[in-house]
Amino acid sequence: MYNEINMPTSRAPQQTVPRKRGFRLLRDERIESEKRLRLLTRLVIGLCVLLLVYIIGRALIPVPAPGGMDGCLHSLAGAPLTATLRVGDQVTATDPDGCFYFAAVPAGTQTLRVELSAGVWQQPVTIYSNQATGLGNLAIDLSKVTR
Secondary structure, eight states, X not given: OBOTTSOBOSOOOOOOOOOOHHHHXXXXXXXXXXXXXXXXXXXXXXXXXXXXXXXXXXXXXXOOOOEEEEEEEEETTSOBOOOEEEXXXXXXXXXXTSEEEEEEEOSEEEEEEXXXXXXXXXEEEEEOTTSEEEEEEEEEOGGGOBO
16 A cells, blocks of 8 residues: 555555345445336326326417308309318318308318319418308309319
């Protein structure tokens, strides 16, 4: 053993008290178990905080109310058209006069898909919250409908 100026000292090195191997393993396992438990606790608390932030955020950020949309489909000659219409996941059909109505369409830009016997015709439509969007009479050129 050496002192601070690298001179040998007469003191013998300290001896450690031997411990039983089994006790040390049990203590190490207990420490590892406590570490895992602390980590799991932190993880659960973190997930709870994220869930709480999500729930509060959803409550504070208003979702725009849906709007309505109506109109009538006619050929270029003025005859009413029979069709199935789709906006998002909503579906409706025209009445005998070729008119249609959607009651609750999400606000924003939507695609009106008109499925005719001759093919499909699409048009983008802007839906405003809490308002009915009137498309009026839509004259469709059947020769330009895609199959």
